Amino acid sequence: MSDRGRASPIWLPRLVTGLILIAGIALLAIATGAVGDRVFVRVVTVLFINMVLVVGLQVFMGNSGLVSFGHVAFMGIGAYGSIWFSLTPEQKNLALPDMPEEWWLHQTTLPFPLAIVAGGLLALIVGGIIGIALVRLRGASFTIATFALLLIVHSVALQTEVLTRGSRTVFGIPPYTTLWTVAAWAVAAVIVALLFKESATGLKLRAAREDEDAAASLGVDAARVRWLGWALSVFIAGVGGGLWAHFITTFSPAAFYLSQTFLIVAMLIIGGSRSVSGAVVGAAAVALTSELLRDTEGRLNTQRADGAGLGQFIPFQLVGFTEIVLAIAIILILIWRPAGITGGREVVSRGS
Amino acid sequence: MRLIPPRGRFMLRVDDLHVRFGAIAALRGVSLHINQGEIVGLIGVNGAGKSTTIGSIIGIVRPSQGSISFENGSLLGLAPEAIIRRGIAPVMEGRRIFPALTVGENLRLGAAIRRDPAGIQEDLDRWCAFFPILGERYHQSAGNLSGGQQQMLAIGRALMSRPRLLLLDEPSLGLAPKLVAEVFALIGQLRELGMTMLLVEQNVRMTLNMVDRAYLLNTGAVEFTGTAAEMRQHADFERAYLGGAGAAAAATDAPR
Amino acid sequence: MTDFSDGIQFLISSLSIGGLYALMALGLVIVYGILRLVNFAYGELIMIAGYSLLLLGDTPLPWLGVAILSVIAAAIAGLLMERVAFRPVRDSSPTTMLITSFAVSTLLQSVALLTISPRPRPVRLPEFFVQSLTVGDVRIRVVDLIALAVTIVALVALTIFLRRSLIGIALRAAADDFTMTRLLGVRANLVIAAAFAISGALAGIVALFWIGRSSLVEPAVGLQPVLIAFIASVVGGLDSLRGAVLGGYVLGFLTIGLQTWLPRELLDYRDAVTFGIVIVILLVRPQGLLGGAAGGGR
Numbered sequence: 001m002s003d004r005g006r007a008s009p010i011w012l013p014r015l016v017t018g019l020i021l022i023a024g025i026a027l028l029a030i031a032t033g034a035v036g037d038r039v040f041v042r043v044v045t046v047l048f049i050n051m052v053l054v055v056g057l058q059v060f061m062g063n064s065g066l067v068s069f070g071h072v073a074f075m076g077i078g079a080y081g082s083i084w085f086s087l088t089p090e091q092k093n094l095a096l097p098d099m100p101e102e103w104w105l106h107q108t109t110l111p112f113p114l115a116i117v118a119g120g121l122l123a124l125i126v127g128g129i130i131g132i133a134l135v136r137l138r139g140a141s142f143t144i145a146t147f148a149l150l151l152i153v154h155s156v157a158l159q160t161e162v163l164t165r166g167s168r169t170v171f172g173i174p175p176y177t178t179l180w181t182v183a184a185w186a187v188a189a190v191i192v193a194l195l196f197k198e199s200a201t202g203l204k205l206r207a208a209r210e211d212e213d214a215a216a217s218l219g220v221d222a223a224r225v226r227w228l229g230w231a232l233s234v235f236i237a238g239v240g241g242g243l244w245a246h247f248i249t250t251f252s253p254a255a256f257y258l259s260q261t262f263l264i265v266a267m268l269i270i271g272g273s274r275s276v277s278g279a280v281v282g283a284a285a286v287a288l289t290s291e292l293l294r295d296t297e298g299r300l301n302t303q304r305a306d307g308a309g310l311g312q313f314i315p316f317q318l319v320g321f322t323e324i325v326l327a328i329a330i331i332l333i334l335i336w337r338p339a340g341i342t343g344g345r346e347v348v349s350r351g352s
Numbered sequence: 353m354r355l356i357p358p359r360g361r362f363m364l365r366v367d368d369l370h371v372r373f374g375a376i377a378a379l380r381g382v383s384l385h386i387n388q389g390e391i392v393g394l395i396g397v398n399g400a401g402k403s404t405t406i407g408s409i410i411g412i413v414r415p416s417q418g419s420i421s422f423e424n425g426s427l428l429g430l431a432p433e434a435i436i437r438r439g440i441a442p443v444m445e446g447r448r449i450f451p452a453l454t455v456g457e458n459l460r461l462g463a464a465i466r467r468d469p470a471g472i473q474e475d476l477d478r479w480c481a482f483f484p485i486l487g488e489r490y491h492q493s494a495g496n497l498s499g500g501q502q503q504m505l506a507i508g509r510a511l512m513s514r515p516r517l518l519l520l521d522e523p524s525l526g527l528a529p530k531l532v533a534e535v536f537a538l539i540g541q542l543r544e545l546g547m548t549m550l551l552v553e554q555n556v557r558m559t560l561n562m563v564d565r566a567y568l569l570n571t572g573a574v575e576f577t578g579t580a581a582e583m584r585q586h587a588d589f590e591r592a593y594l595g596g597a598g599a600a601a602a603a604t605d606a607p608r
Numbered sequence: 609m610t611d612f613s614d615g616i617q618f619l620i621s622s623l624s625i626g627g628l629y630a631l632m633a634l635g636l637v638i639v640y641g642i643l644r645l646v647n648f649a650y651g652e653l654i655m656i657a658g659y660s661l662l663l664l665g666d667t668p669l670p671w672l673g674v675a676i677l678s679v680i681a682a683a684i685a686g687l688l689m690e691r692v693a694f695r696p697v698r699d700s701s702p703t704t705m706l707i708t709s710f711a712v713s714t715l716l717q718s719v720a721l722l723t724i725s726p727r728p729r730p731v732r733l734p735e736f737f738v739q740s741l742t743v744g745d746v747r748i749r750v751v752d753l754i755a756l757a758v759t760i761v762a763l764v765a766l767t768i769f770l771r772r773s774l775i776g777i778a779l780r781a782a783a784d785d786f787t788m789t790r791l792l793g794v795r796a797n798l799v800i801a802a803a804f805a806i807s808g809a810l811a812g813i814v815a816l817f818w819i820g821r822s823s824l825v826e827p828a829v830g831l832q833p834v835l836i837a838f839i840a841s842v843v844g845g846l847d848s849l850r851g852a853v854l855g856g857y858v859l860g861f862l863t864i865g866l867q868t869w870l871p872r873e874l875l876d877y878r879d880a881v882t883f884g885i886v887i888v889i890l891l892v893r894p895q896g897l898l899g900g901a902a903g904g905g906r
Binding site: 065067069130133136137138139140141143144145147148149151152155156159258259262265266269316318319320321323324326327328330331334335338 | 640644646648693696697700701702703704706707708710711712714715717718719721722723726828831835838839841842846876877879880883886887888890891894895896
């Protein structure tokens with residue numbers, strides 16, 4: 001009997017994992033669509049966008065073992081890139097008034113899915129070039145460099161008014177992103193991430209994560225596979241940024257900065273960075289929990305204003321309450337379950 | 353017949369020690385003891401469990417079962433620094449001196465657990481006289497010392513804590529034959545000073561010439577133990593470690 | 609203005625800001641050397657010193673007393689941070705510690721946001737922070753000179769401590785081989801606590817002059833200094849105390865140099881240009897100017 005179990009093909013658990021994750025995303029999307037509550041649709045759409053970002057981050061962090069605090073910079077680049085291509089020249093006159101009309105960029109308009117891909121490609125180009133230097137760094141130096149990158153991209157976006165309108169918010173982005181489009185992108189991201197993990201490059205990257213010298217002796221060029229993982233990862237982050245901008249319909253440098261970085265890193269760590277399942281589970285768990293917290297925060301603030309309920313005992317307006325709870329949650333998880341909710345395993349893995 | 357002293361008279365006593373690294377059993381019930389003033393050898397091939405035994409004694413390896421006691425107090429579960437403070441000093445494999453620190457700073461750190469400045473100065477003078485090279489190079493970076501000199505420093509540093517038990521883990525490893533002889537000569541001198549030592553070595557012949565008793569470890573268990581003479585006579589031991597000619601020579605040494 | 613007086617001004621500005629950067633980097637590297645922890649919450653130690661300046665500024669204490677108490681507050685905060693957040697994950701991977709510190713950073717900023725104010729608050733500063741001296745045709749801000757002097761005193765004091773005291777020697781030894789240091793009977797908790805206390809005190813000193821420049825304190829006040837500390841320490845070599853000091857001064861000269869010579873229209877991109885130069889340095893020496901192993905991954 002046990003022989004038959006062992007004889008099951010090696011790809012089967014991976015296929016089942018993929019199917020379960022996709023089914024989960026589809027179920028959540030369909031259930032949300034069926035309920036149709038506006039607030040809930042909004043929450044789940046944002047959840048899926050964040051899931052794209054977290055899966056993108058997992059592609060790099062999970063397989064390479066390196067921590068990037070700079071991915072949200074590529075979310076920003078992807079968002080601006082997609083805005084430049086999705087808006088019509090007339091819309092750009094309003095949304096990006098500083099951009100010269102004679103520019104090719106001003107006159108070009110692409111259909112929505114292509115504009116999103118263009119944003120992703122822009123992130124890929126920028127990230128790819130910087131990545132050549134970044135992948136030479138290890139451990140803490142790498143993380144610091146990515147963090148510096150985030151701050152630099154943020155400050156450049158603030159200064160470059162012709163392209164971004166500076167610190168002012170870009171308004172009037174067409175609301176192309178819907179629950180369904182973003183669910184489809186989330187499914188695509190999950191499939192790509194699972195395929196990458198099992199690809200030759202993904203395997204080499206994971207080998208280099210465990211022991212770079214041993215991997216090198218087997219002919220693995222660590223810098224090269226790291227760069228490939230990084231490039232794919234920042235592309236997905238760029239796509240996530242485009243989806244975000246076309247859902248919220250406004251965008252400013254404040255949208256891709258520290259709190260967003262903290263959110264997606266928290267999602268990945270809480271879910272478990274070593275597996276795609278961890279990224280999906282973490283994104284969902286944290287999104288739903290923080291929605292609950294935000295709801296509570298709002299309710300307590302209202303009660304406080306009215307002098308009723310529990311809220312009347314709170315001495316100050318609650319701001320950043322959600323971040324505090326999330327930060328404490330992440331610290332406790334790192335102490336008690338450092339590999340995250342999933343323990344870094346896929347939902348279905350060999351031998352289980 | 354060896355006289356086995358009653359329990360509690362041992363300086364160090366290790367009983368039924370088990371250590372696991374994941375699925376691998378590194379130690380499978382090792383028992384050994386050291387009496388005050390004795391030099392005890394711990395020998396065996398690579399991977400036999402010598403370093404794991406030392407690691408367990410000094411608290412950097414966590415045993416899954418068994419007991420370790422030193423001067424009637426259990427060492428199990430103590431942090432390494434607490435164990436050192438009980439009076440044990442290890443000289444680790446690979447010397448583990450601090451290359452960026454000066455020779456003098458290395459020695460001063462050896463006395464980290466002591467609070468008697470006069471006594472520390474006395475010992476500094478004493479060991480710098482004992483190892484003249486350490487006195488000469490006192491203000492230089494320890495990393496500039498040769499391999500043999502670094503071993504002297506590692507031993508001198510361990511002695512600075514005035515230990516009652518010195519653990520020497522492969523002190524001759526990686527040294528040229530002439531330096532190996534020097535290190536063993538030094539151990540002989542420490543023995544004259546009455547130091548109690550556990551000597552972990554792969555150099556079996558020189559070890560047996562030095563120690564009172566020895567334990568032969570094999571795949572995580574004590575395979576054979578006895579006095580140096582008994583060890584030399586042990587049949588399997590000869591075959592495994594000393595070879596034909598060496599065995600014959602060793603046998604003639606052994607008092608009958 | 610002559611070239612000579614420009615040169616003097618450039619030198620004093622660079623040395624003053626470079627010294628501050630060196631202290632920032634040292635505070636980070638002294639902890640990294642021992643725990644392999646990049647403490648993202650280092651900036652929040654600066655924030656805590658800043659809010660201490662703000663809160664104690666309302667008391668009748670003289671400014672110097674307020675300043676000293678604020679430095680002590682940051683040192684105590686460093687100790688508490690270690691005890692509460694980092695000790696439980698000390699034996700985990702560097703990644704785990706890194707993310708823990710990121711969470712601690714967010715936590716402390718959010719708490720400041722919630723309990724104090726999201727808006728910048730003005731801090732009481734002594735007169736000399738805004739005065740300048742004129743020697744010949746050289747105009748020098750007094751605060752620059754004081755920062756310069758305080759930095760040098762701090763660096764000398766730290767050097768003496770690391771060379772002469774047993775804990776200082778143990779700190780240097782532990783940065784090299786922590787386990788062996790413990791095997792000489794040095795208490796791990798003591799060494800780590802010392803590193804965090806020094807890190808906090810350095811953050812406190814940095815806070816005095818950093819906040820002195822703008823006279824404002826806000827929850828995110830530590831962000832810019834921590835970024836500078838990161839870059840300076842990566843440039844110098846994360847595992848080298850000397851590298852941290854060197855990296856700080858290199859970055860100081862770079863910052864003031866770019867400010868002086870960069871064309872006006874590019875001035876807004878000074879940080880980006882600085883980062884570009886840092887990337888080039890790292891391409892040539894991934895382990896930093898004085899670092900040992902590449903990136904000090906272990």
